[in-house]
Amino acid sequence: MYINTASFRFNLMPLESLILPSYKGSTLRGGFGYAFKKVVCALKDKECSECLLKEKCIYSYIFETPPPSDTKIMRKYPSAPHPFIIEPPSEKRHGYSPGTELGFGLILIGKAIDYLPYFIFTFDELGRIGIGKGKAKYELKNVICDGKKIYDSETKTLKPSSLSNLKSYFLNLESEDLNRMHSKINLLTINFLTPTRILYNGHLTLDLEFHILIRNLLRRLSLLSYFHCGGDPSEVVFKKIIELAKNVSVKERHLKWYDWERYSTRQDARMKMGGFVGEITFKGNFEPFMQIIEAGEVLHVGKGTAFGLGKYEIREIL
Template sequence: MLEELRVAQYRFVVEAGEQGIELPIFKTAALRGGFGQVFKSLVCTYPSLECKHCSLSETCPYPYVFETRPNQDAEIQQSFDNIPRPYILRASLDRQTRFQPGETFVFDLVLIGQAITYAPYFIYAFDRLLETGIGYGRRPGKLLRVEGIDLDTHLSFCIFDGHTKRLIGKEFVYSGQSIMEKAKKLRPQKVTLYFQTPFRTKWQGRYTDRTDFHIIIRSLLRRLSSIFYFHHQIKLNIDFSHIIRKAEAIQIVSDKTRWMDFSRFSARQDTKMNLGGFVGWATYEGDLEPFVPLLLAGELLHASKQAVFGLGQIRCVWG
């Protein structure tokens, strides 16, 4: 059911400049701030026009990546904020926030479906953003290199040299077929889900700290079905009611989660965004085989709202 999925992952290696760099605990908030404007400056032909009034909006990368909207004839009409963006920023989970001059740090970029073709725009936009400055005080850094990650072997290869500013290789595109092959080898009766970044999802109309297995699966199904529909032009062929009923039968063995608040300022909305969610881990038991492909996909694509900031990152440990 997930065979048509296409994902590519890149690792950015950054060196702090002469002033050093200071980032918030959730480093992705600093990486996302200002990135959209830089990206737009690279690709926009008519910067004085709003995207909705531009005759090139159907082919321009910017509105597709940052203002993803359904086509007028789309069967699924969702609001702007409910459509997942076709990329994810993923920073290290350590708590280091200050980087001295010459010190390096890394972050990952995951591109989904059609967005993979726009990888060079992402790379050059981050290169320019780092030159302009990020984090507190907008201090500059240098993009040393970008590596393409082979998600089958977990090997990495340099595809962009920050010194020459040249693309020197090609990304590795990971397909859903690999997920399905891996899933066939697993017949688990127990799984521990590690919620590595705030898991933000709604249950009965409100954001919740409940970790019932069916709530996790509902969130994952919403995200995956939208990713396939809007970024692969495929309607995911899953019996949602059936799989949710089966998910309701899965029992929680242990729940060691807690709520963590996270906020950032959105320049587009000119407001502070509260992005809290639960973190920690929970263990589940039952007939988990039907959910293995979904959870494996969730490890790659995250499984909750605001995944573009790195939220909803999960890791599965099978029993």
């Protein structure tokens, strides 16, 4: 099972006083969705679920992400995981004066990497539409990849080398010998940086256990691999991995619930999007799981990842 990703940094320059909420992921993702549909949608008066073009439409693939009609897995779900992650700035500030730079990260996954020009064009267009309170205008100043400027507002051109920024994860999860893997690592601390919404038995959980984390990561990574990277997760020994994960215990838990809301234009309602943040330390044998956890460190975990939710970092390995 493998997953390809590419990471970019978008730098915006407000042209007017810009007011944003503390957590900016919703504003950026919501604005992107609105502008993206305006830019690429051929039948704007149609819902994606009813549209004849939905399986060949760029907007539908990126933002609605329907599974192919002939899919062998995930048939009961109306949509596949989105092939992009917007990572908003961690700063809590609300106000940005004209000329003050605002940057955010963008991670593209699999086939979506080829659509980088659409993301750049859309965020440039969104600057003319405006975001935040009062719809303040901004300029997309530049896009950075691996420390190099691949797009800037002066030339309005994208360097061809930008599409070669690939990072691949090859996850060896097919072996029945996973239970033979042992390492010197027996303590692992994970710090959840953005609200993390992990479901277990149909409910959001705060009492995180290691096997619950691994279940969610396995599901997300396997679906991203299958739908967006041409991978085949059918040989992954899910049950074996989860059984091994149950042997890992919680040593310390310092998680707290972080509540926030977003306004959904499509549903015309405010939606609660709370999740847990903070640190948790696990104790056990981590060798069978490190490749999963390290991939999740880039690709996030749980619900709402397109907003930047579910971002974590590995703090300590002992």
